[in-house]
Amino acid sequence: MFKTVKALAKGLGTTLRALTEPRDTIAYPEKRREYAPRFRGKHMLARDEDGHELCVGCGLCEAVCPANAIRVVAAEAEPGKNISWTDRYSVDYEVDLIRCIFCGMCEEACPTNAVRLTPFNELAAYSRLDMIADKEELLHPPVRK
Amino acid sequence: MIRLTIDGQTVTVPEGTMIVDAAEKLGIEVPIYCYHQALGPLGACRMCLVQVEKMPKLVTGCTTPVAEGMVVHTKGPAVEKGRRGILEFLLINHPLDCPVCDKGGECHLQDYTFRYGPPAGRFAEAKLERLKDAPVSELILIDQERCVLCQRCVRFLGEYVGEPQLMLKGRGVETVVAPVDDRPVDSRFSGNIIDLCPVGALTSAAYRFKARPWNQERHPSVCPHCPVGCPVTVTAREEHVVRVEGRPIPEHDWGWLCDRGRFGYDFAVAPSRLLSARVAGRVVPEVAAVRHLANLVRTVREQHGAAAIGVVVGGQHSAEDAFYLRHFAESVLGEGVRLAVSQTVKGYLPLALNGTYDDIGVADAVVLLGSDPYRAAPVLYLKLRERWRRDPQLVRWGVGVRPLSRPTLPLRELRVGPQEMAATVAWGLFSQRPDDEGLRLLTESLEGWQPRDPEGARALAATLLDSQHLVLLWDGKEPWMEAVLGVLTRLRGEKGTRVLPTFGPPNLRGFEWAGIPARWGALEDLLQATVRGEVRLLWVLGADLLREIPDYALAAQALERVEHAVFEGLFPPEGSERFELWLPGAGWSEEPGTWANLEGRLRSVAEAVPPPGEARPVKSLLTALARALRQPWTPPEWNPYLGAEGGLLPREGEPTAPARLPRPEPTAGDLYVWGEPEVFVGGYPSENLRPRRPSLLGEIHPVDAAAWGIGEDGGELGIERFGRRWTVTVRPSAAAAPGMLILPLGAAEAPVNQIGEGPASVIPRVEVERR
Ligand code: SF4
Ligand code: SF4
Numbered sequence: 020m021f022k023t024v025k026a027l028a029k030g031l032g033t034t035l036r037a038l039t040e041p042r043d044t045i046a047y048p049e050k051r052r053e054y055a056p057r058f059r060g061k062h063m064l065a066r067d068e069d070g071h072e073l074c075v076g077c078g079l080c081e082a083v084c085p086a087n088a089i090r091v092v093a094a095e096a097e098p099g100k101n102i103s104w105t106d107r108y109s110v111d112y113e114v115d116l117i118r119c120i121f122c123g124m125c126e127e128a129c130p131t132n133a134v135r136l137t138p139f140n141e142l143a144a145y146s147r148l149d150m151i152a153d154k155e156e157l158l159h160p161p162v163r164k
Numbered sequence: 165m166i167r168l169t170i171d172g173q174t175v176t177v178p179e180g181t182m183i184v185d186a187a188e189k190l191g192i193e194v195p196i197y198c199y200h201q202a203l204g205p206l207g208a209c210r211m212c213l214v215q216v217e218k219m220p221k222l223v224t225g226c227t228t229p230v231a232e233g234m235v236v237h238t239k240g241p242a243v244e245k246g247r248r249g250i251l252e253f254l255l256i257n258h259p260l261d262c263p264v265c266d267k268g269g270e271c272h273l274q275d276y277t278f279r280y281g282p283p284a285g286r287f288a289e290a291k292l293e294r295l296k297d298a299p300v301s302e303l304i305l306i307d308q309e310r311c312v313l314c315q316r317c318v319r320f321l322g323e324y325v326g327e328p329q330l331m332l333k334g335r336g337v338e339t340v341v342a343p344v345d346d347r348p349v350d351s352r353f354s355g356n357i358i359d360l361c362p363v364g365a366l367t368s369a370a371y372r373f374k375a376r377p378w379n380q381e382r383h384p385s386v387c388p389h390c391p392v393g394c395p396v397t398v399t400a401r402e403e404h405v406v407r408v409e410g411r412p413i414p415e416h417d418w419g420w421l422c423d424r425g426r427f428g429y430d431f432a433v434a435p436s437r438l439l440s441a442r443v444a445g446r447v448v449p450e451v452a453a454v455r456h457l458a459n460l461v462r463t464v465r466e467q468h469g470a471a472a473i474g475v476v477v478g479g480q481h482s483a484e485d486a487f488y489l490r491h492f493a494e495s496v497l498g499e500g501v502r503l504a505v506s507q508t509v510k511g512y513l514p515l516a517l518n519g520t521y522d523d524i525g526v527a528d529a530v531v532l533l534g535s536d537p538y539r540a541a542p543v544l545y546l547k548l549r550e551r552w553r554r555d556p557q558l559v560r561w562g563v564g565v566r567p568l569s570r571p572t573l574p575l576r577e578l579r580v581g582p583q584e585m586a587a588t589v590a591w592g593l594f595s596q597r598p599d600d601e602g603l604r605l606l607t608e609s610l611e612g613w614q615p616r617d618p619e620g621a622r623a624l625a626a627t628l629l630d631s632q633h634l635v636l637l638w639d640g641k642e643p644w645m646e647a648v649l650g651v652l653t654r655l656r657g658e659k660g661t662r663v664l665p666t667f668g669p670p671n672l673r674g675f676e677w678a679g680i681p682a683r684w685g686a687l688e689d690l691l692q693a694t695v696r697g698e699v700r701l702l703w704v705l706g707a708d709l710l711r712e713i714p715d716y717a718l719a720a721q722a723l724e725r726v727e728h729a730v731f732e733g734l735f736p737p738e739g740s741e742r743f744e745l746w747l748p749g750a751g752w753s754e755e756p757g758t759w760a761n762l763e764g765r766l767r768s769v770a771e772a773v774p775p776p777g778e779a780r781p782v783k784s785l786l787t788a789l790a791r792a793l794r795q796p797w798t799p800p801e802w803n804p805y806l807g808a809e810g811g812l813l814p815r816e817g818e819p820t821a822p823a824r825l826p827r828p829e830p831t832a833g834d835l836y837v838w839g840e841p842e843v844f845v846g847g848y849p850s851e852n853l854r855p856r857r858p859s860l861l862g863e864i865h866p867v868d869a870a871a872w873g874i875g876e877d878g879g880e881l882g883i884e885r886f887g888r889r890w891t892v893t894v895r896p897s898a899a900a901a902p903g904m905l906i907l908p909l910g911a912a913e914a915p916v917n918q919i920g921e922g923p924a925s926v927i928p929r930v931e932v933e934r935r
């Protein structure tokens with residue numbers, strides 16, 4: 020009997036002690052964790068100061084990607100209607116975020132520094148197709164709150 | 165033979181070989197830009213520096229012939245330093261374009277810089293700016309900043325083709341490659357400079373930004389546009405063909421293409437392409453169309469037997485397709501189904517006489533019998549010119565109704581009248597060998613007849629009989645020429661006599677190999693039986709009968725008369741309303757298959773893309789049809805090759821026996837209408853090549869042009885033949901003989917087979933204008 024009470028008290032004691040200890044979890048999504056400055060999350064496509072896309076559709080990211088996650092289709096802009104800073108631009112740019120292993124090689128290969136891995140990592144969707152980020156999506160990177 | 169040592173390995177090569185070629189034989193790579201075996205050494209780029217012992221300085225491996233006992237080093241500090249220096253110089257003014265450059269990933273400058281170049285240049289000055297992405301023609305763009313001045317393009321067009329349309333302009337650092345006189349580079353071999361350019365200075369406008377080496381698939385294949393059958397590499401990306409390149413085959417082929425083959429691949433996505441099945445003009449699901457065809461087959465077979473079914477196959481199919489068709493006809497449709505190949509001429513060449521391109525390489529005499537290879541078989545023309553450049557003594561004759569000579573390949577001309585070629589050749593031969601029985605038989609009917617140029621005919625006969633290795637190109641227009649060629653071959657005995665037939669649907673030999681009767685006679689019989697009402701169901705596959713057949717009236721009558729006409733193919737045919745059922749077919753590059761060229765050489769065409777829309781391969785169509793007929797049929801296994809890929813069909817059979825030639829009839833009329841193949845006019849439609857299609861199709865002699873009121877810029881000419889009037893666009897041209905109107909085959913605006921070859925009268929201009 021005494022033994023039981025003792026065990027109970029010990030258990031409660033541990034619980035009470037733990038209540039005052041600092042927590043390992045956070046109240047996500049109200050609170051968010053600080054990431055390392057070079058954290059690699061979802062991709063984005065950057066523009067220059069004039070609003071021209073930096074990506075010229077060279078496909079080097081596609082070539083280097085170890086997961087085969089990128090598809091780039093380039094095209095020639097109509098004269099005087101450049102979309103990127105030169106007459107070559109990407110009409111299609113897709114990243115399959117399910118395949119991607121976030122190695123960052125695409126970012127490294129890009130000669131124009133157009134594709135960048137943002138710290139945004141909240142990747143979830145109800146279908147696989149939704150996990151393929153198209154160009155529109157990449158040009159408007161979500162901001163991490 | 166000469167023995168030398170390269171990097172410690174000994175190699176024996178023929179005298180006159182350059183060091184780079186000797187090294188290649190050992191599998192040692194020496195970087196090169198300007199050198200090309202077909203163009204010969206130049207020594208412009210200095211990329212190929214190697215070290216030769218006992219020579220004070222580095223030498224260029226592409227201009228230094230090997231010598232007995234030579235010791236060459238292609239590695240080592242001296243060579244490496246030399247290469248580094250050259251590359252640093254080449255890159256001084258080279259733009260940093262790789263990401264937007266179409267050559268990126270397959271560029272020799274990238275590769276060599278990566279392998280041998282300096283890690284960084286030392287020139288900090290601004291780079292010179294020059295013309296970028298400027299068109300040299302509708303098909304090709306130049307970027308002068310990227311050029312390494314190797315001059316391959318300049319030399320290929322100027323020396324190899326003989327049409328100097330590019331040149332080096334400026335001096336020193338200002339030197340650029342530019343079109344001569346700012347005129348577009350419109351040689352029909354211009355596309356080869358894209359392949360030749362080691363960097364991204366000359367690029368294809370059609371391929372611009374379409375793909376990268378890592379996101380495309382390359383398939384070895386064969387060009388389908390003319391009987392030459394050049395080996396090509398087809399580049400596909402995401403289910404579209406985006407490029408066609410030449411595919412060199414060591415010892416056999418340099419990999420040259422004409423622009424027809426290089427840029428004409430876009431027919432697959434042409435707007436007129438048949439993408440769905442139609443019954444009586446209405447789009448129906450493919451299944452319904454197959455059921456409809458099965459019903460037709462069943463009805464016709466029940467009422468009239470299988471012999472009332474006729475099948476004509478044309479130039480859009482592989483040998484396998486033809487084989488499946490024949491097997492299907494025999495085992496499913498039933499006994500007696502008539503099969504034939506669509507034809508463009510009435511002539512036929514027995515395989516026994518058929519030559520190869522290698523024969524050109526050893527020929528001492530070349531005779532063009534009506535063929536204009538420049539128009540009908542462009543790359544064959546290049547082969548002839550190369551042979552002549554190697555051996556200026558080569559005896560060359562052009563026998564035709566019009567001059568076949570060009571400045572780039574002058575010939576001795578022998579002019580014959582229309583339908584007089586066989587007679588002229590036989591007459592000449594008979595004058596040389598009057599005691600020959602075969603010739604006597606051939607010329608029996610020519611008693612008292614004389615060719616237009618008897619002297620020339622005799623001289624030609626002397627060449628035909630005395631040359632050691634004779635190569636003849638034949639246009640196939642006079643079927644009785646076959647017998648003359650047979651007699652000639654027999655007369656020449658041991659001496660090489662080889663004929664290259666420059667006519668026919670591109671895969672004629674393939675169909676023949678698959679067992680479809682390949683002579684005109686088979687087609688004629690079939691059509692005549694149709695006209696007589698014996699054939700009730702005519703199934704035409706991949707052939708544009710009314711556009712290509714030499715006997716238009718017969719085909720038109722047959723299609724008029726036949727109860728049911730069914731068409732399968734890529735494009736709605738001429739007179740398509742006469743076909744009650746259209747089935748969309750898979751074409752070149754959309755199904756794997758084997759094609760035979762005019763040499764009778766079999767090569768594989770790869771499946772590079774899926775067929776568009778509801779188009780399907782013949783094999784699957786036949787399987788579906790068999791199922792609809794409730795008759796089981798499994799496509800048989802067939803390996804068309806006897807040996808390896810690229811092998812020749814067996815040269816079996818005997819040369820044709822002599823038979824009496826028809827006596828040439830004198831012709832009357834203002835102009836004689838004459839049709840000739842021209843690769844840029846006939847065949848598949850192509851948006852890419854629209855600028856290359858002549859806008860004025862017909863050609864008449866300048867004197868005739870003046871007489872009929874056609875100015876130098878050409879114009880319209882009204883002609884009347886068989887009581888029908890036609891208006892054709894013509895231009896004055898030295899390629900036409902007086903009294904001849906030359907029209908390209910297969911043009912819808914001037915359907916020469918429909919107009920009919922023969923004398924026509926010209927409708928005076930006033931009357932034309934009044935109309
Ligand atoms: S991060 Fe790595 S895996 Fe992901 S797309 Fe870029 S290269 Fe591919
Ligand atoms: S030519 Fe070669 S090196 Fe020059 S920009 Fe193009 S890919 Fe780069």
Ligand code: SF4
Binds near residue numbers: 315365
């Ligand atoms: S354009 Fe190309 S092929 Fe012509 S000289 Fe320049 S680098 Fe050579």
Ligand code: SF4
Binds near residue numbers: 387388392394425
């Ligand atoms: S010569 Fe004939 S086969 Fe060769 S590329 Fe031209 S069209 Fe094609």
Ligand code: FES
Binds near residue numbers: 195206
């Ligand atoms: S390849 Fe030898 S000098 Fe150009």
